[in-house]
Amino acid sequence: MTGAIEAAVEDVASWLTGAAGEPVPVGPPRDDPDGGLTVWPLELRPARQTAAGGAAREPYRFVVRLLVAGGGPAALAALDRVLAAATTAGRPELVLATGDPALWRALGVAPRPALLLDVPARIDRPVPAAPPVRHPLRLRQLGMRTLDGRVVGPQDQPLAAVRVELVGSAQATETDAAGRFRLAGVPHDPDSPDAPVRIRLIGAGRVHTAELDPDGDHLVVVRAPD
Incomplete structure (x- = not known):
């Protein structure tokens, strides 16, 4: 069974492949002389929860923050196409804030142009099943x-x-x-x-x-x- 995080990453990888015009694998950034984009989840961020009345339980909502990075100068054109597609469509939500050198040191690669995508995700919480009624209901008037x-x-x-x-x-x-x-x-x-x-x-x-x-x-x- 595919979980909420895995499903969000797979959906974005599929969208990126269509926007970039080339396959975008799921994985950390890499130093690849042939270029190409990768997408990799960086963190989970809280989202505003909604309340439900009665016995219904609203899904638990959160945001998956994904790093989209290129592997070399040849990847800039693909990154440019992704940026244009996301800006035109208004989704996924773009965050242009990936210039922290500590991030690239932690990933073990040289700094490069990249995008952060915030993708909403949810975990459905089923309503607990009510116990079966084993005896006929009997009404009493007080x-x-x-x-x-x-x-x-x-x-x-x-x-x-x-x-x-x-x-x-x-x-x-x-x-x-x-x-x-x-x-x-x-x-x-x-x-x-x-x-x-x-x-x-x-x-x-x-x-x-x-x-x-x-x-x-x-x-x-x-x-x-x-």
Whole structure:
């Protein structure tokens, strides 16, 4: 299977062959008295990533920077044709910045006219397969009930202006002057009638969570800790 880097290099080598009018092999620059162009990947550069919504995963995008160099004076005409073709077509993106002597020393060849081509590449990231559904789906309808309660503190003194939240939902209210509260739309699962109702009390800089018996008295008394 051809990878993203190899595919990008092969595509550019094919395009260069057509633009230059002669074969352009993939390889580092060489001192060849017969001339000719070569194309060689120098580095990978980051590209701007795009975000996707839902379960889709966007491909990972990057840029392959390629060095196109000639092997002697006879290669200048081919290099000139490549420069003209890329400038006319607007692709691949040209970068005229290959005069660093350190680059040529690292490659072991004499400095020469050359082009840098920035070619976009991508790696597709498939969406993970969802596990198969092995049993028929069963829909259950939950009943709703209203929970009336009263929040008291030490010596059963009513606590006013306490925020009462139904844990796991957006349902919330506040206690009145008598410490009373009412939460409407509390889910009730007929298959688990004894499952407790969890509420969260917030007030006076404190947070307290309590579990209430859904089948208890009509008025549930919640005692907040000291």
